[in-house]
Amino acid sequence: MLTSVLDSSKTHVPTIVNLNNGLTIIAEQMPVEAVNLNVWLRVGSALESNEINGMAHFLEHMVFKGTPKLKSGEFEQxxxxxxxxxxxxTSQEYTHFYITSAPKDFADLVPLQLDVVFNPMIENEAFERERLVVLEEIRRSHDNPNRRTFYRAMETCFESLPYRRPVLGPASVIEGLTSQQMREFHGSCYHPTSVTAVAVGNLPVEELIDTVANGFEETYYTQKTISDSYQSLRFPDAPESPFKDIVRQEYEDDKLQQARLIMMWKVPGFLELNETYALDVLASILGKGKTSRLFRDLREEKGLVSQISVSNMTQKVQGMFYLAAKLSTDKITEVEKIIIQHLRKIQQESVKEEELKRIKRQAINRFIFSNERPSDRTNLYGYYYSQMHDLNPALSYPQIIQSLTLDDIQKAAQKYLNLNAYGVTIVKN
Known part of the structure; x- marks a missing residue:
């Protein structure tokens, strides 16, 4: 068993334990009268083939439908x-299961949580019932205008990477999956080397670690057989090439009250993490909050959009920098032109010192405010460690943002936001 404590100069100091069986446990004592256990697995829709797209999410449902020790519904009771x-x-690159309890109940509930995760029965009858639930969830997602627009944008951005597929999968695939396929998928993907179990709350670190380790040993009692069908499943490891020109996709959607304009660039992900920080800041300067450039110009001053936002979405292999606006169809061309003008100005002049200072303050405060509860911490630790096997980037985020210069922001805009090559998704109402 290997144990490590991160640099004590960081904001939080969690303990990381790597057990001989491959399981990773992260623990931290926090003076709040609650404990959160968050079990992260490197299993998501990006791992799937087209033929089983949606399996990981469907399996998330089936995990709660009974084990050899617990009847369906008994765990929740x-x-x-x-x-x-x-x-x-469930997301594209992970699935996680979490429970929050009083400290005095933690030792009793941990084995139950681990039992449902690692020992689901996936019985045929329950599988068929839950298939209907998942199909209804897919139908509802299609009825959601924001989800429809986002899916179309992802399809525009990524030509082959599995990020272009919906996490829920298409109904046609879900209708064809079998319970045996799911049992084999579970056996192949839900094993110790894929797991990061994070426990944070008001118990000593040693007790948190021992409780999770003992609970895992108690519940992981059947060695899973890896099916030949899923031995080759793996996450993609190479990003796509940037856009070579402007790629436009237009759709009609009469259910929308306003049109949508999405502009996007392929940018680095976790594989090039150091390249993402300046893009995070740039997204905030352009379109996060009422003081951002595009919000003030396009909404407050010109009244050309009812809503606009900018995000730098970081995924493991490749991210997407995207701008999304709600507006009248007849304003689309004008708004796109103004956005390009804003980007060109940043590429030529960088941003203002006061803008960068404001974003740095926001980043630090957001980090602090979003990590006040045990569940916040387990989400932070579980996400980063399951994706990167390293917590230092997460804990160092405020300091890294503080270190960025005006030149860093300008160079990121010049390097990654090609004004002559990007993706555009337009949905007209």
């Missing part, structure tokens, strides 16, 4: 009896 809460989420 036992959790609720203690006043604890539990939930789960």
């Amino acid at each position: 036992l959790i609720e009896q203690r006043g604890a809460v539990t939930n789960a989420a």
Whole structure:
């Protein structure tokens, strides 16, 4: 067993333990009368092939439908009896299951949480019932205008990387999946080397670690057989080439009350993490909050959009820098032109010192405010460690942002935001 404590100069000092069986445990004592266990697995839609797209999310549902020790629904009943809460989420590159309890109940509830994660029965009858639930979730996602627009933008941005596919998968694929396929998928993907278990709360670190380690040993009692069908599953490891010209995709959507304009660039992800920080700042300067450049110009001063935002979405292999606006169809061309003018000005002159100072203050405060609860910390630690096997980038984020210069922001805009080559998704109402 290997144990490490991160640099004590960082804001938080979690302890990381790597067990001989491959399981990673991260623990931190926090003086709040709650404990959160968050089990992160490197399993998501980006791992899937087209033929099983949506399997990881469907499996997240089935995890709660009974184990050899717990009947379907019994886990939730036992959790609720203690006043604890539990939930789960699936994304492109991870799935995580979490529970928050009182410190006195933690030792009793941890084995239950781990049992449902690692020993789901995935029985045929329950599988067929839950398939209908997942199909309804897919239908509802298609009825959501923001989700529809986002899916179309991802399809415009990525030609082959699996980020272009929806996490829920298409209904046609979900309709064809079998319970046996899911059992094999679970056996191949839910194993110790894929797991980062994070525990934060008001218990000693040693007790948190021992409780999780013992709970895992107690519940991971069946060695999973890796199916030949899934031995080759792996996340992509190479980014796509940047856009070579302006790629436009236009759609009609009569259910929208306003048109949508999305502009996007392929940018570095976690594989080139140092390149992402300046893009984070640039996104904030352009389109986060009422003092951002595009909000003030396009909404407050010119009244050309009802809403505009800018994000630098960082994923493991490749990210997406995108600007999204709600506006009248007849304003699309004008707004795109003004956005390009703003980007060109930054590339030529960089940004103002007061803008950069404001964003630095926001970044530090946002980091502090978003990590006040045990569940916040387990999300932070679990996300970064499951993706990078390293917590230092997460804990150092405010300091790294503080170190950025005006020149860093200008160079990032010049390097990654080509004004003659980007993606555009337009949805007209």
